[in-house]
Amino acid sequence: MSLYDDAVLVLKGYEGQEELRQAYLDHLAAHPDGMWKACHAGHLTASALVIDPSRERVLLTLHRKLRMWLQMGGHCEPQDTSVEAAALREATEESGIAGLTLLPGGPVRLDRHSIPAPCHWHLDVQYAVVAPPGAVQEISDESLDLRWFAYGEVADVADDSVVRLLEAALARI
Numbered sequence: 001m002s003l004y005d006d007a008v009l010v011l012k013g014y015e016g017q018e019e020l021r022q023a024y025l026d027h028l029a030a031h032p033d034g035m036w037k038a039c040h041a042g043h044l045t046a047s048a049l050v051i052d053p054s055r056e057r058v059l060l061t062l063h064r065k066l067r068m069w070l071q072m073g074g075h076c077e078p079q080d081t082s083v084e085a086a087a088l089r090e091a092t093e094e095s096g097i098a099g100l101t102l103l104p105g106g107p108v109r110l111d112r113h114s115i116p117a118p119c120h121w122h123l124d125v126q127y128a129v130v131a132p133p134g135a136v137q138e139i140s141d142e143s144l145d146l147r148w149f150a151y152g153e154v155a156d157v158a159d160d161s162v163v164r165l166l167e168a169a170l171a172r173i
Contacts, residue, residue, distance in 0.1 A: 042122070
């Protein structure tokens with residue numbers, strides 16, 4: 001199964017955010033290249049919120065380009081076999097933590113946000129992952145910093161999209 005076909009199946013099975021979910025599906029139907037960064041009309045991305053094993057904190061990255069505290073995530077790559085695999089790969093690469101485990105049940109949220117030209121939109125499919133006990137994070141080239149934040153601190157450092165992702169992840173736990 002192609003990554004495109006996987007994305008369509010994941011989105012068709014996602015419950016919630018009906019209008020946005022349909023917008024993602026419509027975008028993919030209109031743009032067969034909508035999984036890839038080269039699609040300037042917008043493209044799917046995959047991200048994951050990293051939760052500590054005690055389920056009391058989340059790991060956020062201070063994004064190098066955006067200078068914002070965000071969840072781990074980014075563009076799908078040709079080697080990704082599924083949107084879930086892309087989110088897990090991105091979370092592992094950007095956190096430096098091996099052995100992350102996806103929360104069951106598929107994506108926890110969708111978030112569409114505008115990005116600078118030449119592209120127009122990121123259609124982010126958002127997951128949540130749990131770090132293994134004893135996990136030690138390592139800053140990647142895409143990050144200025146990595147830091148664990150208690151749930152109650154997230155709204156003080158991150159934007160509303162990250163807060164909404166945290167709320168959706170907590171509802172899943």
